[in-house]
Amino acid sequence: MESIQHHDVAAPLGGRLDQPAWRTWLRGLARFVRRKPLGAFGGFVVAVMLLTAVLADVIAPYGYNDQVLADRMQPPSAAHPFGTDHVGRDLLSRVIYGTRVSVVIGFSAIFLSMAVATALGTVSGYYGGKLDTILQRLVDVWLAFPALILLLTAVSILSPRGSPMERGLAIVISLALILGISSSRVIRGAVIGIKHNQYVEAARTLGASDLRIVFRYIIPNIFAVIIVLATVQLGVAILAEASISFLGYGIPDPFPAWGQMLNSQGIGYMRAAWWLAFWPGLAIALVVFAFNMLGDALRDVLDPRLRGGR
Amino acid sequence: MLRRLLLMVPTLFGVTVLVFALMRMLPGDVVNQIAGENATLTEERRAEIRRELGLDRPWYEQYGRWVAGIVRGDLGESLQSRVPVTEELANRLPVTLELSLLGILFSLVIALPIGIMAAVRQDSLLDYLARSTAITFISIPSFWLATMVIVYPSMWWGWAPPLQYADLWEDPVKNLNMMLIPALILGFSLSGTVMRLTRAQMLEVLRQDYIRTAHAKGLHARAVLVRHALKNALIPVVTLIGLQLPVLVGGTVILETIFSIPGMGSYFVFSIRTLDYPVVQSVNLLIAAVVVFANLLVDLTYSYLDPRVRYS
Numbered sequence: 009m010e011s012i013q014h015h016d017v018a019a020p021l022g023g024r025l026d027q028p029a030w031r032t033w034l035r036g037l038a039r040f041v042r043r044k045p046l047g048a049f050g051g052f053v054v055a056v057m058l059l060t061a062v063l064a065d066v067i068a069p070y071g072y073n074d075q076v077l078a079d080r081m082q083p084p085s086a087a088h089p090f091g092t093d094h095v096g097r098d099l100l101s102r103v104i105y106g107t108r109v110s111v112v113i114g115f116s117a118i119f120l121s122m123a124v125a126t127a128l129g130t131v132s133g134y135y136g137g138k139l140d141t142i143l144q145r146l147v148d149v150w151l152a153f154p155a156l157i158l159l160l161t162a163v164s165i166l167s168p169r170g171s172p173m174e175r176g177l178a179i180v181i182s183l184a185l186i187l188g189i190s191s192s193r194v195i196r197g198a199v200i201g202i203k204h205n206q207y208v209e210a211a212r213t214l215g216a217s218d219l220r221i222v223f224r225y226i227i228p229n230i231f232a233v234i235i236v237l238a239t240v241q242l243g244v245a246i247l248a249e250a251s252i253s254f255l256g257y258g259i260p261d262p263f264p265a266w267g268q269m270l271n272s273q274g275i276g277y278m279r280a281a282w283w284l285a286f287w288p289g290l291a292i293a294l295v296v297f298a299f300n301m302l303g304d305a306l307r308d309v310l311d312p313r314l315r316g317g318r
Numbered sequence: 319m320l321r322r323l324l325l326m327v328p329t330l331f332g333v334t335v336l337v338f339a340l341m342r343m344l345p346g347d348v349v350n351q352i353a354g355e356n357a358t359l360t361e362e363r364r365a366e367i368r369r370e371l372g373l374d375r376p377w378y379e380q381y382g383r384w385v386a387g388i389v390r391g392d393l394g395e396s397l398q399s400r401v402p403v404t405e406e407l408a409n410r411l412p413v414t415l416e417l418s419l420l421g422i423l424f425s426l427v428i429a430l431p432i433g434i435m436a437a438v439r440q441d442s443l444l445d446y447l448a449r450s451t452a453i454t455f456i457s458i459p460s461f462w463l464a465t466m467v468i469v470y471p472s473m474w475w476g477w478a479p480p481l482q483y484a485d486l487w488e489d490p491v492k493n494l495n496m497m498l499i500p501a502l503i504l505g506f507s508l509s510g511t512v513m514r515l516t517r518a519q520m521l522e523v524l525r526q527d528y529i530r531t532a533h534a535k536g537l538h539a540r541a542v543l544v545r546h547a548l549k550n551a552l553i554p555v556v557t558l559i560g561l562q563l564p565v566l567v568g569g570t571v572i573l574e575t576i577f578s579i580p581g582m583g584s585y586f587v588f589s590i591r592t593l594d595y596p597v598v599q600s601v602n603l604l605i606a607a608v609v610v611f612a613n614l615l616v617d618l619t620y621s622y623l624d625p626r627v628r629y630s
Contacts, residue, residue: 046450149332152606152613156568157586161598164590165343247459251572254461255587270465272576278469285469289462297457304453 040309047305053298060104061111068101073262081281091283094274102264103287109258109265110295113176114246117183121245122238124188126230129195130222134203144196150189158186159248163257172259179249179258187241194237198230232310239306243299250292266292322617326610333606334388338381341599349373367397371596393600398592403600406585411604414570414581416486417501421566422559424505425512430555433516434548440521448513455510460569463503464576481578500573507569508562515558519551526550553624560616563609 041048060067076096084091090099132143162182167174202208203226211221252258253267261268269288278285349364349371367373371394372380387393393403429452436448472478479499484492523529524547532542571583578584582601589597 145328146332148329149336149606151564152329152333152609153336153602154564154567154605154609156564156571157602157605160571160587160590161340161602164593164598165340168593243457247457250459251461251568254459255572255575256591267459267461270462272465275465275468278465279473282470282473285462285465289459289465292462293454293458296459297453300453300457 040305044305044309046301047308050298050301050303050305053294054302057107057295057298058111061107064105064108068098068104070098070101072102072105072264073097074101081277083281084283090287091281093269093281093284094277099283099287102269103266103291106264106266106269106288106291109176109263110246110249110292113179113183113249113259114242117180117187117245117249118238118242120180120184121186121188121191121241122234124184125191125195125237126227126234128189128192129197130199130226130230132192133196133199134218134222134226136200140196144193147189147193155186155190155244155248156251159183159252160255160257162186163252172263175257176259179252183245183248187245191237191241194233195230198233199226202226202229236303236307236310239299240303243296243303246299247292247296322614326614329610330607333603333610334385335381337599337602337606338384340602341595342377388603393603394596396589396597397594398589398597403597406597407582407600407604410580410582410585412486413483413579414574414583417497417504417570417574417579417581418566420497420501421504421508421569424502425508428505429509429512430516430552433513434520434543434551436513436517437520437524437551438543445517448517452510452513452517455506455513457510458507460503460507461572461576463506464500464573467499467503468576479577483578483580496577497579500577500579504566504569504573508565511562511565512555512558515555516551519554520547523547523551553620556623557616557620560613563612567605567609 040051074097076092078096079088079092080094080096082088082092082096088098088100090103092098093102128143128147132140159179159182162185163175163178166178166182208221208225211225216224249258249265250267253265254270254272256268256271256273258268259265266288270285274284349367372383375383384394391404393407395402396406399406432448432451436445439445467479480492480496482492483496486493529542529546532546533539537546567583570581571586573579574581574583575587582605586598586601588594589601
């Protein structure tokens, strides 16, 4: 009897509960790939990027700072598929290790920024009233500052001449605040859309506390919004990190960050060696493209209301 | 209109507080930061700079003096060049404005036709290509594109983009010649978003009743497209230009630095590099103020173009 009931509930969703969970999951994945091939491609690139970051030590043919001066400025070859730089470091290995910088900074910044956005957006949207007005005026102020300007200023203030670790921390914190506060608008909108639902009213009538309502009924229901937002913002964060890194405010050399590898100080070398100006840029573009595609597809699948939003 | 103007006052006030607070977050103070770079700075000179910057006074007095200065149009002077910041900014703002306007112009020229075509032929191969192109344009970092433009043509054909800046009024040809490539790159990076919005808006408008009516009364397809659909679809695109301002500013910062254009962006990066905090503070303030005003302007244009949206 119970299994029939389950069947009835699950059938419209296309999953069967008598099948193991992974098969349902796989079926969903297959449908996603069929409906959104570009989004699936994005997801594939993101997966490859994550694996590369984790397995960099295994995949990379050389260390990121192994200098062989005899092999400097070598064009791509079998030994060095991406060529070598001006001190004879293997560019492929540096691009592979560079994935780590982007992944660690990008993901930790977005994790924090989503926490900031959810906290701010939920409080503002749920309580409404004067508190909402005040918070939103503050967000207005924040939005007046272009992200790159704020990021450069914040990083140069927090870590004017920092060690790589300190610099990285400064970038993560600044990015998390900058992106988090500006994304809180989207979360606030979603919360306002949900808080008038009957199940929220019902929970309140039953005497549930605000905290319980927020954590049990509101946040689970805006989770799709958070996931989509996080995916798109990951692309933004990685691009932002690369941009300030390019301007000389990222993780310093010899640590391999993609933006920094394209820094204009190396332009003289790039004029003599095309590969120096090519691969790190391609890596950034590919990863940002992948996050954008994946984010778009997830938005269509998970939350059609967000379409055309920021 | 008046209400909207009044609402800007608290926002601008907030902007000054945020900029001021940001600058006070420096570990130690400004002078110690500069001194760290420059060991030859004597103790007397440090005290002198502190006095000049008013750092020996309590914070509320510093803030008051700073805001009073802003109102009088006095933003202090650069620690590096000793030139008043306002003077420097007045020279550089028009340059950045020129680059930005050209960038917006190029982005519209690139994005509008593609966006419209993609909507008219929805789900065709063309639409598919246009959408992928749009995301590609958004994803390619402008600094990478710029680096390639500087590096590759000179390597292959011995041609390099001109990096010698000339004033627009003194030598317009040379000026435009130099601005062309950075503006094009800026246009590319802005065009992705414009393309997507144009397509989405066109799709929505094309489904409206008045479009069907226009078709039904026997109007030529092109007339329906241009006079009925396009006019209405472009209204939200105007707002997008406002929303894109932060992206635009980011783009000018990077492109001015790469192409050594003497605008606000390259000045900002230089000042960050030389720890010239009065300049950093002023540029932050000026840009935020410009964004606030531009958003107001966009809102007003919007309500003018679309009478359904009226602000009280």
